[in-house]
Amino acid sequence: MNLDFASDNAGPVHPKVLEAMIRANDGPARAYGEDGWTLRACEALREVLEAPEAAVHLVTTGTAANALCLALLARPWDAVFCTDVAHVHEDECNAPEMFTGGAKLLPLPAPEAKLDPAALERALGALGSVHGPQKGPVTIAQATERGNVYRPQEVEAIARIARAAGVRLHMDGTRLANALVQLGCAPAATTWRAGVTALSFGGTKNGLMGAEAVVLFDPALSREAELRRKRAGHLVSKHRFLAAQMLAYLEGGLWLELAAQANAAAARLLKGLGLLGWPPLWPVESNLAFVAMPRRVHRRLFAAGASYHLWGPETGDPDEPVLCRLVCDWSKTDAEVDRFLEVAAGAC
């Protein structure tokens, strides 16, 4: 039985998505996004976001979506404000720096992975002289890299500070669906209504094969986005297959349904681990579970074929607690979660 909790990128494509791709493979279609699927997918996303004017551009990876959004909001001499655990800062191999032409990511300490409005305000206030980097955009992840979620008013507070400084707000929504399931609010409430200008709308981690959307609530950015996408090699020729994924994803709310499954699996996992004596390090709010288990439990789990991310060496004191991250995607079954718990229990 599969015990892979390493990444929501490891999961399969949802059958409805694959079927939509198969249906789209019907004779020739105009290339580069000038096809009907793309028109409909962009329209569907605008509807879901209640943003009839938004510009939508599809790409294949989250890193591309984030780097394009930041490049649209930052000039090369700007600072980009993020948390010190931000994916754009730690896990994209300097893609934002490449796409922006050399902007500087300024990581602000964020013990709980959320940007602190007061720290942001201070950091923005320190800039302005021609000698230093200039005030540039702010970027936050919803859900965060630690699995927690910004309330709409938290996003608004950050957006207010950004606006006051004359800069704009980007949201890395690679796990936006997971956050929305937790928040129970409309997509608009945590994005454009809260002050977000550019959104990376994720799909790949939540049942798609490889499709993300750059959503620009300021449509004046749209033409530059198209040019930046092409220049970065991210304008896909057989574009209908990206669009078909996105259409199936949004249709009937599949995207939220899948995120709910993922979140439920993470909750089940954390509940079980808590009963075994390892409570969650913080309340889980999406599909990421962080827990500290004794090293011997990890060893037993790895021996049984489990995989996930560990902070610290596999060898050492068997009783020492070691932090780990367990990720569930939509495809995790109760049986898989329970088998993981069973193996862990066996190591107690």
Next chain:
Amino acid sequence: MNLDFASDNAGPVHPKVLEAMIRANDGPARAYGEDGWTLRACEALREVLEAPEAAVHLVTTGTAANALCLALLARPWDAVFCTDVAHVHEDECNAPEMFTGGAKLLPLPAPEAKLDPAALERALGALGSVHGPQKGPVTIAQATERGNVYRPQEVEAIARIARAAGVRLHMDGTRLANALVQLGCAPAATTWRAGVTALSFGGTKNGLMGAEAVVLFDPALSREAELRRKRAGHLVSKHRFLAAQMLAYLEGGLWLELAAQANAAAARLLKGLGLLGWPPLWPVESNLAFVAMPRRVHRRLFAAGASYHLWGPETGDPDEPVLCRLVCDWSKTDAEVDRFLEVAAGAC
């Protein structure tokens, strides 16, 4: 009936390729290319190219493959030598400039779309001073943007000049399969054995959904290629689906079979147009057909729903010959070609 001859990007995915993708959607798999499909696909490509040491990295677009290859061979202060009709120069929105960090593409006049070795030698010889751009890589397209093909000894002649100048050779093989069908030679003969260091191995225009390979015959470039790919947002997470495409493409020689179909369709088209009085402008050697037909023929074809690229305005003297480009992919049927000819004949 479909009369779309605009682009080989408009065609569908071949059923065998789609089936392989469907088969790959089987439970979780390690992300980012650390899966078995990827291992096998890279190995299969090395076998086809008879290059057991080559490094292979998959990406989703031809522009990404070309720009990555050039970035591996050129430093930011280099000139990159190409023809003045090169796709990398004319049709990639400055992607090579972005990926190389600002190298200069130096277009050499090439009336027949092939790089002239003597012109290349002169251009390389003119550089060297610290004040100008430095000698950098050479890039050629096989088949070219005009549909003709370099003989192995033509590639060798260019590679010899590059080597003598201390620079390396890139081949844009977006239509490599079409060229190989025409040449009847081994893939190695027109690539690494002829002196190519980096190859963009095309697939998307020839029946794949979106998969190209960066092939580095100098494996020392491999780690940098990985980092550049990630930094450009081109490391796909659910990588098995790229790999599954490539595996199906190479298995049993499907890639050459599809290219042969495309070339045959172009030949049938050109033969028919020749019989109508519009001979090919040059002998067709791949799946691109260039012909000059009177404007009234184009109008009739467009009225009938045909689509393809025209050089010049649709309005004007109805008898004036206007150049056009007709592209056939693997999916073009005899019936479709014949219908196109029938409409054209009706305008005579």
Next chain:
Amino acid sequence: MNLDFASDNAGPVHPKVLEAMIRANDGPARAYGEDGWTLRACEALREVLEAPEAAVHLVTTGTAANALCLALLARPWDAVFCTDVAHVHEDECNAPEMFTGGAKLLPLPAPEAKLDPAALERALGALGSVHGPQKGPVTIAQATERGNVYRPQEVEAIARIARAAGVRLHMDGTRLANALVQLGCAPAATTWRAGVTALSFGGTKNGLMGAEAVVLFDPALSREAELRRKRAGHLVSKHRFLAAQMLAYLEGGLWLELAAQANAAAARLLKGLGLLGWPPLWPVESNLAFVAMPRRVHRRLFAAGASYHLWGPETGDPDEPVLCRLVCDWSKTDAEVDRFLEVAAGAC
């Protein structure tokens, strides 16, 4: 006696300029251009150019001035239109590509070193699709790299085409003074009144130690220019010494006086060479002289210690004419020119 005709960069600083620098070395002064000399220098330049709103920023090199101007006018995905002998294309080691973040210089054939309006119009007209580079700025050199000069109406014709295409015009005025002496027109007539948006106003080749000005006739570009200058390491701290040079240069028309001396020396040289049987290849219009002399004459001159640029090898048929470029700066004396002619005559 000095026979160096290699470059106008080889000449000394004019005594009046040096004296102004010495006078400026008087106690402390605010750094980074916030001093009185800088204020006065910028004002003086605006007066000379009859452009009271223009923004002026000083730098130390012509390459910096050109690259900054182009970066202000071009986006990274743009084409920059220039002649195929443009200094920005051939002699700046890809500085424009670096400063623009990867724009593409598109060299247009220019047998006489002047941009052909018709060729420019065609080249601009060919762009527009998202796949290719976008329409970007036009750049011309006044005087050109071949020493000839655009008439105001020639600049206007180019500016008109640029404007119609929605792009702007840069003038590389590294030898603007030499051109103005020849034209006898007001500086405004060949710059902003003719449609130039950004001007590299040269000084170093004409008697300064190292000072050039970026002049922006659209002052809205000024803040970005400041930031780009700092980011490129070109904001000089002891800025008063740049400003003092520029002040002395403009005061009492010294700049035009020096250019007149340089042009006169070149004319005397060419006249003398013509009498020896080697007429100018084209009418000289500034301080650059191009002439083809038999190889044995060059050998004799080099043996006598002369230095200048030769197109072609020093060895070969002694009677074969070989093209050379002779450059005069303000400091060339009649005696030096005549000695050069004497040596050349001795080889006849």
Next chain:
Amino acid sequence: MNLDFASDNAGPVHPKVLEAMIRANDGPARAYGEDGWTLRACEALREVLEAPEAAVHLVTTGTAANALCLALLARPWDAVFCTDVAHVHEDECNAPEMFTGGAKLLPLPAPEAKLDPAALERALGALGSVHGPQKGPVTIAQATERGNVYRPQEVEAIARIARAAGVRLHMDGTRLANALVQLGCAPAATTWRAGVTALSFGGTKNGLMGAEAVVLFDPALSREAELRRKRAGHLVSKHRFLAAQMLAYLEGGLWLELAAQANAAAARLLKGLGLLGWPPLWPVESNLAFVAMPRRVHRRLFAAGASYHLWGPETGDPDEPVLCRLVCDWSKTDAEVDRFLEVAAGAC
């Protein structure tokens, strides 16, 4: 009397330096550093540094020197490790990001402005995966931005960690002379013998008009340095005037003499302020003095025409201590320092 303690960039050029520049203005000389002054200046610097193989390249600004050094040591996908108060991070408007092509500066907390070896080791250890930035160079300032100084063994400790991680060490020596005066050690002891690969050797803040040296103790980097310097517009044409400055600076130890004067002035200032009741915040080790004085003292000083940097608003509680930075260059006289103290005393 002058009370400007804002910056060592505000000071004049030392007379011996200016005289050397005047002497260099003697007829024509080969441009772009191919003159005798440049040869001698580079040789003199190698001697002073006891580094006969080192490559030396002159530029006009410290930002250019730093950004070039970092670009030679970092690849675009690297992290560059620095303190969170580093000049390269805070005061160069993203020049390092521009020159490196998008490397990421990773600021490490440094309460005393010195890089903590343990923090560096941890930060380097956290990198390695293809997803994040890669291990890149380390940069430290000698003296630091807070005026203190690394002991040779402190530099060695940092270099050892860098070397173990396979990365190299850059030293921003904009105030190297001031540090050496304090340390009393040979220049080599705190640079290449301690493990520094690339050094920005400062001059402008210490009596030059505008000349800094990029010193590469690994001469294999020299050609790339030349090309990067040209491409950045930093290859000065009338190069002899940079070289003449550097020659005069090194001759007879003028550079250390001037730094000793600057350090002595800062010490006199701090001693006097201490007697007035405001002790230095940390022991002064170069020409920068940091002290917290009550707001009313600052007001009195500003009213008397003094200038210097203040952290915090000028208005507020008159008794609240507010931190300031006072900078002395070589030209500060005892009389000027004493006058400053007198005004400050008057506010007690």
